[in-house]
Amino acid sequence: MVVGGSSSAHRTLAILTTLGSKEAAERGGLGVVEIARRVGREKSQVSRALKTLDAEGFVERDRESMLYRLSWRVFTMAANAGHPRLLAVAPPVLRRLVGVLGERVHLTVLSSDGVLTVLSQGPARTVQAAGWVGRVTPLHTTSSGRALLFDHGDEEVAELLAGSRFASAGPGAPTGAEEFLARLAEARTAGYALAREEFEAGLVGAAAPVRDFRGQVMAALNVSAPAGRMGRDLDAAGRVVMSAARQLSQSMAGC
Structure with missing residues (x-):
């Protein structure tokens, strides 16, 4: 999913949508590089956005694999996230x-x-x-x-x-x-x-x-x-x- 818009809002929504995909759920999350590739953004931009989403409780990072996934707080995506x-x-x-x-x-x-x-x-x-x-x-x-x-x-x-x-x-x-x-x-x-x-x-x-x-x-x-x-x-x-x-x-x- 390559982002069409240029705003930070478009970037954030693209990241959440990518992490809400069935493939991301099956793999237990995605790394920063993979997310950046999928949304068509620079790694640094995606990394900053993920840190903000993590701080606000919308995504979480696995301490062992270092992969990002949707958090439980995103109820509308719960079927494709966590458990x-x-x-x-x-x-x-x-x-x-x-x-x-x-x-x-x-x-x-x-x-x-x-x-x-x-x-x-x-x-x-x-x-x-x-x-x-x-x-x-x-x-x-x-x-x-x-x-x-x-x-x-x-x-x-x-x-x-x-x-x-x-x-x-x-x-x-x-x-x-x-x-x-x-x-x-x-x-x-x-x-x-x-x-x-x-x-x-x-x-x-x-x-x-x-x-x-x-x-x-x-x-x-x-x-x-x-x-x-x-x-x-x-x-x-x-x-x-x-x-x-x-x-x-x-x-x-x-x-």
């Missing part, structure tokens, strides 16, 4: 989880600026924790944030938390990176993460990681609810979510 199988097999798991817990559940992924909810399923209740599909929440105040970081080293987590506004979170939120790392260690040991009024007062949550065929964390399942309904049973909810996340992981592994 289409996850989006296909997750809904029944979410519905069963709602049936067991009677509360809203979510499927989340790690984005460049926090936790992005890609699927959400809730029961017919008058009062529910809000659905957050397409919205990003902070890593340090959500159970999903911790579940998504199970495989990250402490130094890497500290880098991701740099600039986090701990003081503006809910009353139960960690006060700094050191406390967050301690809670993350507890969550790893348990196999699931709990958040008690960390995102906002009166809201609790439990989450567990979903792993791909390589055993690496690719997403997280979580439940969120008013503390008055789930606060006392949050540990039990965490174990239920962990079981559902393992079932989804087995589906992703082809088991």
